Amino acid sequence: MTTVPAHRRPVAGPAGRTTAGATGHAPGRGRSPGWMPPQHGAWAMLLLPVLAALAVTGPHPLHLPLLGAALAAYPLSYFGLQAVKTGRFRRVRPQLVGYGLATVALAVPVLVARPATLAYAPLYAALAAVNAGHARRRRDRAFVNDLAFVLQCGLLGLVVATVAEVPWTRVVGVTVVALGYLVGTVLYVKTMIRERDSVRYRWASWAYHAVAALAAVLWASVPVAVVFALLLARAVLLAGRRVAPVRVGLVETACALLVLAAVAL
Incomplete structure (x- = not known):
């Protein structure tokens, strides 16, 4: 799974992302890239569709390695897209190797037990290509690029259903709700x-x-x-106001929790 490009402003969307798809600035030439992406809100955006789908399917043992693979794939794609943008693959080689091995180790048991999950691979590949293309052209702040990340998050809800051997049609409703919120937060955070x-x-x-x-x-x-x-109401009343990014992020965290609670009822 691919996620957002690796070089944007810090904080704002759910739990502190600036826009869905926005990331922290790429490290300077003399600084270590570290091991963790700087935008904490991306984790919440990954988790929302998963938790929404789990509210329908119930938990399954295979959901644990699936979730682990998704959480490892996010920083893998972060550093991979950073390398695509800068052309400096050697600088992030340890991160690519470490997160790549973790992603494969966690994903293989899921793929072996549920080969039907491979049906989602072409969709993820296409969305990953969108991210890579924008990173290469240094257009990673484009709305289309952000939307590609949101769709990748949303697809996780369908994967959760497939892993639980529940018809994916049963989670379409909650997945659409989660996607509806995430697309909205992309636009709202941009206005903030x-x-x-x-x-x-x-x-x-x-x-x-x-x-x-x-x-x-x-x-x-x-x-x-x-x-x-x-x-x-929050999109209309708050748009354009000068609010600290961390506060924007806190508001979006609360909104994400409200969406999750609403689909769980």
Whole structure:
């Protein structure tokens, strides 16, 4: 699984991501790249679709190595995309080898026990290619690039169902809700940080949240509809305000927890 490019601003989205797909700045030439990606919110974005799907399927022993593989694959892709952007693969070779081995070791038991999960490989490969292409062209802050990461997170919900041998159609609803929130947080966080003065992004965020809230009222449960109404209110009332990124991240963490609670009811 691939995730976001490795060189963006620190904090904001759920638990501190700046936008879905936003990462911390690449380390300077003289600094060690370290072993952990600098954006903590990415972990929450990975976990939300997984936990939402688990609320439907229930836990299965194979979910543990699946989750471990996903959590190892994220930093693997972070450093891989950093290398694609800078062309300095040797500098992050230890991270690529370490996280690569961990990802393979955790993923193989899942693939052997549930070969049907290989059906998702082409989708992940296509989305990974989008991330790599944007990293190579240094356009990793583009909305399409962020959206590719969000879709990768959302696909995990379907993988959870396949691993539990539950029809993937049973988790489509909660996966759509999780994706609906994550796409919205991409737009909302942009209006709070990188695109705070952009009228275009502000209207795009408002329009998206209005449509998402209406869809929740028409087709989702009452708790989900209430949460999406709150998400619309926060997108309208807070957009463009000068709020510290860490506070933006805390608000999104709370929003993510509300979404999870709503789909679990």
